[in-house]
Amino acid sequence: MAEVNPEVQEFMKSSIVTDYTKDIQQYNLGPLWEAIPTIMHKTPKPQAQAYLWSDELIKKKMAEAAQIFTPERGGERRAIYFQNPGLTYREPWGWGSTTQTIYAAVQMLLPGEKAPSHRHSQSALRFISEGSGAYTIVQGERIFMEEGDFLITPKNLWHGHAHLGTEPMYWMDALDIPTIYAIGGTFFEPYEDGLQQPDIPDNFSERRYRGGMVRPVGDDKFTVAPLANYKWDRTVEGIKGLMEFDPDPHHGYAVEYINPSTGKSANPTLGTRMQHLPHGFKTKALRHTHSTVYQVHKGSGHTVINGIRFDWKKGDYFVVPNWAWYEHSASEDSYLFSVNDLPIMNRFDLEQEQSFDENNGHQKITGEFKADFR
Numbered sequence: 381m382a383e384v385n386p387e388v389q390e391f392m393k394s395s396i397v398t399d400y401t402k403d404i405q406q407y408n409l410g411p412l413w414e415a416i417p418t419i420m421h422k423t424p425k426p427q428a429q430a431y432l433w434s435d436e437l438i439k440k441k442m443a444e445a446a447q448i449f450t451p452e453r454g455g456e457r458r459a460i461y462f463q464n465p466g467l468t469y470r471e472p473w474g475w476g477s478t479t480q481t482i483y484a485a486v487q488m489l490l491p492g493e494k495a496p497s498h499r500h501s502q503s504a505l506r507f508i509s510e511g512s513g514a515y516t517i518v519q520g521e522r523i524f525m526e527e528g529d530f531l532i533t534p535k536n537l538w539h540g541h542a543h544l545g546t547e548p549m550y551w552m553d554a555l556d557i558p559t560i561y562a563i564g565g566t567f568f569e570p571y572e573d574g575l576q577q578p579d580i581p582d583n584f585s586e587r588r589y590r591g592g593m594v595r596p597v598g599d600d601k602f603t604v605a606p607l608a609n610y611k612w613d614r615t616v617e618g619i620k621g622l623m624e625f626d627p628d629p630h631h632g633y634a635v636e637y638i639n640p641s642t643g644k645s646a647n648p649t650l651g652t653r654m655q656h657l658p659h660g661f662k663t664k665a666l667r668h669t670h671s672t673v674y675q676v677h678k679g680s681g682h683t684v685i686n687g688i689r690f691d692w693k694k695g696d697y698f699v700v701p702n703w704a705w706y707e708h709s710a711s712e713d714s715y716l717f718s719v720n721d722l723p724i725m726n727r728f729d730l731e732q733e734q735s736f737d738e739n740n741g742h743q744k745i746t747g748e749f750k751a752d753f754r
């Protein structure tokens with residue numbers, strides 16, 4: 381927007397303007413002349429803030445939650461979500477928002493527990509951070525989960541969880557809850573009989589796709605991704621292939637989880653990636669319209685977001701808001717799983733990207749992130 385000259389600014393503060401503004405507001409009418417500076421920025425100014433949650437804090441609070449809540453008592457899921465400090469409960473989009481479009485949480489399931497089936501209009505995905513022996517059942521297919529696996533649960537499909545193993549199981553949940561809530565499209569339905577029972581072979585879709593991206597004939601007709609579980613070992617193999625070449629200066633060695641039927645993102649509203657940063661590798665700074673939530677699957681290092689250094693290690697989660705400069709640096713070989721809202725931005729033709737041209741592509745560090753749990 382063009383800068384307002386001093387005479388106009390003075391006029392806008394005059395009683396004739398302020399009195400008239402108050403007058404129309406009593407009729408639920410709004411003054412655009414006051415709203416424009418707030419809603420029409422030259423570039424995005426998200427309410428979401430860069431933030432980091434440590435693995436120690438998450439495990440501590442999950443252990444406390446396990447003493448209080450079970451899937452049968454106190455809620456269908458034992459999940460603690462990441463509430464962005466810039467998005468408060470007072471805002472219509474703020475509840476449960478890790479970014480303005482993405483809900484992210486950690487869920488824990490203990491041996492022998494069951495989380496009942498339900499379905500909803502939000503699309504969901506999971507990244508398994510720790511443990512094995514649990515399964516999710518989606519539309520009658522039991523999908524057994526192991527560390528490093530990435531799973532999708534498309535909207536409106538029945539899904540629940542159960543744990544047949546011996547150790548606690550942790551995974552990241554991510555959904556488009558804030559987006560669906562904001563546009564008024566929320567639907568939710570519990571499964572009448574608790575946990576849905578299987579009616580097709582276990583790991584059916586995974587077994588059909590043993591050939592990796594060799595697609596079974598007929599699957600080109602799917603609009604919902606026919607592959608429910610993207611296994612860790614295959615993801616690593618894909619990254620190893622990239623490591624025969626030079627790394628991308630902004631992303632290192634990164635792969636995107638896609639729908640093998642369409643070639644688009646595995647989840648229609650949320651993008652997902654796994655990136656490998658070798659020991660000592662530093663990415664060059666970048667910013668873009670889409671926002672990103674990261675989970676540190678392996679390794680340690682730091683990320684500079686708008687000049688602030690965020691140190692991370694295995695099990696930590698952190699947020700890069702949209703249109704924020706960021707760059708990664710790995711202290712050891714590291715793997716970062718991430719979920720973003722790029723598919724949403726692309727659908728609205730809003731995605732823009734800029735590289736940082738100063739200081740050979742690296743920001744000046746002006747401070748370090750500190751939180752109460754540090």
